[in-house]
Amino acid sequence: MSIVSIPQRELPVGNVKSYAAGWxxxxxxxxxxxxxxxxxxxxxxxxxxxxxxxxxxxxxxTFKLAAPNTIILLISSLAVWIGERGAHEGxxxxxxxxxxxAFLLGVIFVVVQIFEWKSxxxxxxxxxxxxxxxxxxxxxxxxxxLGLVMLLPLTVWSAMGxxxxxxxxxxxxxxxxxxxxxxxxxxxxFCLYITPYLGLRHxx
Amino acid sequence: MTAAEYDRVPRLAPRDYKSxxxxxxxxxxxxxxxxxxxxxxxxxxxxxxxYIVTAFIFLIVGxxxxxxxxxxxxxxxxxxxxxxxxxxLFTMHGATMILWYAFPILTGFSVCLQPLVLGTRDMAMPRxxxxxxxxxxxxxxxxxxxxxxxxxxxxxxxNYVPYASRAFNPGLNIDFYALANIMLGISTTLGSINFVVTxxxxxxxxxxxxxxxxxxxxxxxxxVGNLFAMPSVTLAFFLLWMDRQFGTHFYQPPAGQPLLWQHxxxxxxxxxxxxxxxxxxxxxxEALPVLCRRPLVGYTAVALATVLTMVLxxxxxxxxxxxxxxxxxALAFFSAVSIIIVIPSAVSAFAWLAxxxxxxxxxxxxxxxxxxxxIVFVIGGVSGFMTGxxxxxxxxxxxxxxxxxxxxxxxxxxxxxxxxxxxxxxxKMFGRLLDEKLGRWNFxxxxxGFNLGFFPMHISGLLGMPRxxxxxxxxxxxxxxxxxxxxxxxxxxxxxxLFILNIVISLRRGAIAGPxxxxxxxxxxxxxxxxPPYNFVVIPTLATRTPxxxxxxxxxxxxxxxxxxxxLDHGKEALATSTLDAQPEAILRMPEDSIMPLLLALALTAxxxxxxxxxxxxxxxxxxxxxxxQLIWIWPRAELAERRxx
Numbered sequence: 001m002s003i004v005s006i007p008q009r010e011l012p013v014g015n016v017k018s019y020a021a022g023w024x025x026x027x028x029x030x031x032x033x034x035x036x037x038x039x040x041x042x043x044x045x046x047x048x049x050x051x052x053x054x055x056x057x058x059x060x061x062t063f064k065l066a067a068p069n070t071i072i073l074l075i076s077s078l079a080v081w082i083g084e085r086g087a088h089e090g091x092x093x094x095x096x097x098x099x100x101x102a103f104l105l106g107v108i109f110v111v112v113q114i115f116e117w118k119s120x121x122x123x124x125x126x127x128x129x130x131x132x133x134x135x136x137x138x139x140x141x142x143x144x145x146l147g148l149v150m151l152l153p154l155t156v157w158s159a160m161g162x163x164x165x166x167x168x169x170x171x172x173x174x175x176x177x178x179x180x181x182x183x184x185x186x187x188x189x190f191c192l193y194i195t196p197y198l199g200l201r202h203x204x
Numbered sequence: 205m206t207a208a209e210y211d212r213v214p215r216l217a218p219r220d221y222k223s224x225x226x227x228x229x230x231x232x233x234x235x236x237x238x239x240x241x242x243x244x245x246x247x248x249x250x251x252x253x254x255y256i257v258t259a260f261i262f263l264i265v266g267x268x269x270x271x272x273x274x275x276x277x278x279x280x281x282x283x284x285x286x287x288x289x290x291x292x293l294f295t296m297h298g299a300t301m302i303l304w305y306a307f308p309i310l311t312g313f314s315v316c317l318q319p320l321v322l323g324t325r326d327m328a329m330p331r332x333x334x335x336x337x338x339x340x341x342x343x344x345x346x347x348x349x350x351x352x353x354x355x356x357x358x359x360x361x362x363n364y365v366p367y368a369s370r371a372f373n374p375g376l377n378i379d380f381y382a383l384a385n386i387m388l389g390i391s392t393t394l395g396s397i398n399f400v401v402t403x404x405x406x407x408x409x410x411x412x413x414x415x416x417x418x419x420x421x422x423x424x425x426x427x428v429g430n431l432f433a434m435p436s437v438t439l440a441f442f443l444l445w446m447d448r449q450f451g452t453h454f455y456q457p458p459a460g461q462p463l464l465w466q467h468x469x470x471x472x473x474x475x476x477x478x479x480x481x482x483x484x485x486x487x488x489x490e491a492l493p494v495l496c497r498r499p500l501v502g503y504t505a506v507a508l509a510t511v512l513t514m515v516l517x518x519x520x521x522x523x524x525x526x527x528x529x530x531x532x533x534a535l536a537f538f539s540a541v542s543i544i545i546v547i548p549s550a551v552s553a554f555a556w557l558a559x560x561x562x563x564x565x566x567x568x569x570x571x572x573x574x575x576x577x578x579i580v581f582v583i584g585g586v587s588g589f590m591t592g593x594x595x596x597x598x599x600x601x602x603x604x605x606x607x608x609x610x611x612x613x614x615x616x617x618x619x620x621x622x623x624x625x626x627x628x629x630x631x632k633m634f635g636r637l638l639d640e641k642l643g644r645w646n647f648x649x650x651x652x653g654f655n656l657g658f659f660p661m662h663i664s665g666l667l668g669m670p671r672x673x674x675x676x677x678x679x680x681x682x683x684x685x686x687x688x689x690x691x692x693x694x695x696x697x698x699x700x701x702l703f704i705l706n707i708v709i710s711l712r713r714g715a716i717a718g719p720x721x722x723x724x725x726x727x728x729x730x731x732x733x734x735x736p737p738y739n740f741v742v743i744p745t746l747a748t749r750t751p752x753x754x755x756x757x758x759x760x761x762x763x764x765x766x767x768x769x770x771x772l773d774h775g776k777e778a779l780a781t782s783t784l785d786a787q788p789e790a791i792l793r794m795p796e797d798s799i800m801p802l803l804l805a806l807a808l809t810a811x812x813x814x815x816x817x818x819x820x821x822x823x824x825x826x827x828x829x830x831x832x833x834q835l836i837w838i839w840p841r842a843e844l845a846e847r848r849x850x
Binding site: 016029050149166 | 210
């Protein structure tokens with residue numbers, strides 16, 4: 001009978017990237033947030049397939065603001081990625097600039113999105129479509145704002161030199177959330193803006 | 205301990221709860237004295253007990269509500285309660301029991317026990333754990349504040365629209381219910397995240413996923429389930445609040461869709477049924493074998509059946525909506541899944557029977573509760589199987605038959621398991637055994653009262669008595685049945701009172717338990733009773749599922765190492781291990797006690813208080829305070845190795 005023993009080896013101490021409880025917690029949180037958007041979009045399609053033509057506005061969604069805004073959000077994800085690489089490399093400037101640029105691009109997204117909302121001919125309580133449109137984009141906007149609330153302190157902390165190659169878990173945790181917000185937008189954009197052109201009963 | 209430490213080869217130390225290492229660990233991990241210390245505690249045992257006590261209080265409150273409206277239903281044509289009072293009481297009863305008792309009690313057991321059975325020192329995110337408790341508490345208080353000021357929900361716990369919409373329910377009653385549910389949803393979701401991380405990331409070295417206690421399978425399964433299910437109900441209630449207060453068109457006809465509520469509610473609601481029974485079921489699978497003096501028969505099958513039940517539980521929600529006029533192809537599919545789900549449930553039932561049959565059962569109170577649980581489990585399962593069939597459901601839906609079914613499932617599968625588990629784990633948490641003699645009275649009163657109260661409901665349902673009516677005419681064959689039901693409810697309540705009495709007496713005078721009173725095999729029984737704040741003085745290494753039974757079972761050539769291990773005493777530390785094999789991966793720094801979770805929960809409650817009365821300045825102020833608290837909470841700290849030293 002032999003008693004098991006685990007070989008003694010050097011173990012990293014502390015919240016190193018994928019060992020940090022916060023990293024795991026964020027992944028689990030992203031799963032549940034993704035489920036939230038799945039239910040929101042379920043609501044959208046539930047209305048879309050109802051046999052009430054009047055539920056849906058006649059006009060097709062326009063890409064005038066939404067398309068450039070999507071590109072802005074994609075670029076911000078790239079900026080976060082550069083910032084996170086900077087943290088891993090110990091390059092403080094690259095890190096701060098990447099996260100800061102992502103923050104600014106996120107703010108621009110929010111502003112453009114407000115103009116997008118204002119340009120609509122319907123309101124949140126004018127029709128079922130209006131309700132679901134504003135709730136879905138509103139929930140996304142809420143997540144963008146939450147992401148900005150994470151990016152701002154991360155940028156400041158980066159500038160203060162808090163993080164380095166072995167001490168960058170908070171940056172990675174914030175970054176993965178931002179990528180998630182970006183991915184959700186692509187899904188929302190596809191469902192709300194593109195599926196009508198693929199024949200999902202707009203204006204019929 | 206130095207903040208600059210990046211790597212370390214952990215040294216080993218002997219397992220000795222009286223050594224200087226134990227003393228220094230005690231100083232590091234203990235809850236500080238005083239009120240602030242108590243409010244700041246992040247010790248999982250402390251928080252778990254708070255959960256259990258709070259949930260039992262909600263059980264008593266919800267029980268009293270039922271006892272009151274059972275008086276109304278004892279005889280035909282009663283006017284003890286007005287219809288509106290009756291509506292409020294049965295709604296509060298259902299909501300309290302299903303949302304503020306049934307899940308939180310299991311969370312309490314899991315928070316208390318998971319780190320102990322996994323061989324670790326705390327939950328993965330201890331401050332989040334404290335926050336989760338406070339939000340649960342405040343959400344319940346929020347609902348009861350509504351009740352106290354005359355704004356109790358009155359539309360049943362599942363709160364169907366259009367009756368829940370503003371046109372029919374103009375007060376704040378449904379809004380209190382909606383917002384309280386959103387708060388509780390936040391708590392439940394965060395709690396589930398914490399369990400997932402703890403169980404997948406912090407098991408003792410060597411406790412590979414196939415050596416994990418069956419108890420952890422239950423909690424892990426429903427926590428993952430919650431990640432997918434909870435957003436549905438939280439969203440459903442949010443949209444309802446928007447409809448009621450801001451005139452949106454989600455549920456309100458003609459533009460809105462009343463059935464959307466039922467979809468969103470039951471897409472959460474049916475998984476939720478499994479969420480509030482599977483951890484209880486797994487407590488039976490964990491404790492019953494100990495009392496039968498053998499390992500559980502079919503560990504792998506039971507673990508997989510637990511997961512399969514949860515997965516299938518996501519595909520049965522339409523069986524709550526069979527009578528809403530859906531296409532028959534949908535009915536056929538959902539009926540089939542509802543019936544197939546019997547199979548994994550039966551796997552567990554047969555595993556317990558085989559465990560008892562092939563074991564040498566010790567007949568004590570805990571065993572009696574588990575045996576009673578199995579009987580009730582089968583009856584509740586069979587009535588569920590019946591209503592899973594579409595034609596039978598069309599006959600029985602919205603009758604007392606369904607009320608009988610839900611009570612057999614929820615009281616039987618949840619409360620009986622919880623009672624047995626209380627007798628089983630009480631000695632671990634308090635160091636004293638509960639009284640056996642009183643325990644027998646406790647069991648028989650509850651078991652007889654329960655069956656006396658709820659079995660006749662099957663018959664009144666078959667006779668056509670609709671649910672949710674505040675009274676009924678005489679001479680329909682329902683009079684005697686309802687009187688028996690009321691008597692049974694009071695006998696059940698008396699039984700539960702004996703349980704409380706037993707706790708009060710045994711806390712002072714119970715027999716001293718020692719570390720392992722049941723001669724059990726798993727890790728929690730290797731610690732002193734009650735466990736010290738740090739749980740394990742050294743982290744054990746596992747070679748089997750039941751480290752304390754290895755010599756007896758003689759399963760293989762390897763033995764667990766309980767005699768020595770890593771003391772991890774360079775500060776508050778715990779071990780991170782790999783998900784499948786549980787190989788050591790990192791030494792985690794654990795946070796100190798903190799008042800921030802309580803402050804953040806208070807800020808969140810203030811946000812919801814502002815929302816109900818539409819005091820937007822209060823909402824904004826509370827959000828800003830909450831953000832400030834979070835900033836303090838998450839500010840990267842060198843001691844936690846979240847940032848560079850210096």
